[in-house]
Amino acid sequence: MAGLRSSSASTALVPVRASELVVGQPSPWPIYNDMGDLLLARGSMIDTQGQLDGLLEHGLFRNEKWGDEPDTDSVPLPKSLDVLQKRRRSKGLRPPAPSRGQESIVGMDEVRWQIGDAVTLQLKEAPELRYNISLIGSLVGKSMLVSPPVKDGKYIHLRDGQVVVVRALSGRRAYAFATSVLKYQNLPYPYLHLACPREIRCTVIRQDARVEVDLDAFLTIGTAPPAKISLLDISVGGVSGIGTFLGSGKDASGRLRFIVNVAGEERGLDLDVVLRMVEADADPHYAKYGLEFVDVSARDRVILSAFVYQTASETD
Secondary structure (H helix, E strand, O other): OOOEEOOOOOOEEEEOOHHHOOOOOEOOOOEEOOOOOEEEOOOOEOOOHHHHHHHHHOOOEEEOOOOOOOOOOOOOOOHHHHHHHHHHHOOOOOOOOOOEEEEEEEEHHHOOOOOOOEEEEEEOOEEEEEEEEEEEEEEOOOEEEEOOOEEOOEEOOOOOOOEEEEEEEEOOEEEEEEEEEEEEEOOOOOEEEEEOOOEEEEEEEOOOOEEEEEEEEEEEEOOOOOEEEEEEEEEOOEEEEEEEOOOOOOOOEEEEEEEEEEOOEEEEEEEEEEEEEEEEOOOOOEEEEEEEEEOOOHHHHHHHHHHHHHHHHOOO
């Protein structure tokens, strides 16, 4: 196979084999796509098998002369981004206050769910995956009727008797219970009958809940161009994260733009913020920020609340 030409350097690119990259270890070379665009700098960590599989699916290439002629267009990740990775693994810039209140057991008839309410489904075989489905109806004491999970636009077939975990949010109350599939029904349209438990677990989420997140945002202060910031935790009242040092001090005003997923739908937020904390990072080009949301509209407050409570309810 002939080598590709890098658009950023006059060197040939050769395919990277799956065996040459290892999860949990840094990349030994700069990695490019088939157009010659840099995807991973040398030394970038590949954290999960899913990340590696996704990269390999689209094809990876490296400079065939790496070692003799290092590619000067590729640079190691900034020190602060390495710090960010560690902070994400160590649960944020600072330990968030507990988001959950006291847990209790309630009867199924005490839950005021409505037709069309969003429900999250987990499969026992793959608990790391969660699917957004909807409540279609119920037969009291017998079964819940819900829409089937969907992946890549296709329904996922569940076998009768398959064990699942159901999670739902109603106001500030998070509900969870394990159950099984009674019947996967295809006609007149696909839906599931889930066994209806007598009792389920209920937890009240604190009104001042702060939850850990991994979101990208853009922060604008004054007339400066937008700067990318990585959000680490969020509450209805504010957010903290790490990003490019903007040279602005405490109490400076600006705007923060980011996207959250609520009940399976992406919602854009463009909020007025005030800098309440600016701390230097080990890398002088980056800083840690604490931002307070101000003058939040009713629409945006509803989205923020739903996202925070949803995220808290999904935390085991």
